[in-house]
Amino acid sequence: CKCEPSPRCNCRARGLTSIPQKxxxxxxxxxxxxxxxxxxxxxxxxxxxxxxxxxxxxNQITIIRAGSFKNLISLKEL
Incomplete structure (x- = not known):
């Protein structure tokens, strides 16, 4: 992912199969x-x-597990 300029990260069209952790x-x-x-x-x-x-x-999201969005206290748009 390209995370500059901060505070934005662009992980668009990278072939990701999971959420990046770092x-x-x-x-x-x-x-x-x-x-x-x-x-x-x-x-x-x-x-x-x-x-x-x-x-x-x-994406191809078919399963969202309970607690997936936990701690996103500032989230305004999904």
């Missing part, structure tokens, strides 16, 4: 569009408390 904690916008993510696991975004915008469109 992202800067300070990001506000995470673009995960056009990937191959099928499942979102509990705590997938636990290290991103400042995240305000999460874009997941054009």
């Amino acid at each position: 992202l800067p904690k300070s990001i506000h916008h995470l673009d995960l569009t056009v990937n191959k993510i099928k499942e979102i696991h509990p705590g997938a975004f636990a290290n991103l408390p400042q995240l305000q915008v999460l874009d997941l469109h054009e």
Whole structure:
């Protein structure tokens, strides 16, 4: 993912099958569009408390586990 200029991370069209875990904690916008993510696991975004915008469109998501969005206290747009 390209995470500059901060506070935005662009992970668009990277062929990702899961949520990246080593992202800067300070990001506000995470673009995960056009990937191959099928499942979102509990705590997938636990290290991103400042995240305000999460874009997941054009993935293959069929399962969202309980607790997947836990700790996203600043999230305004999904």
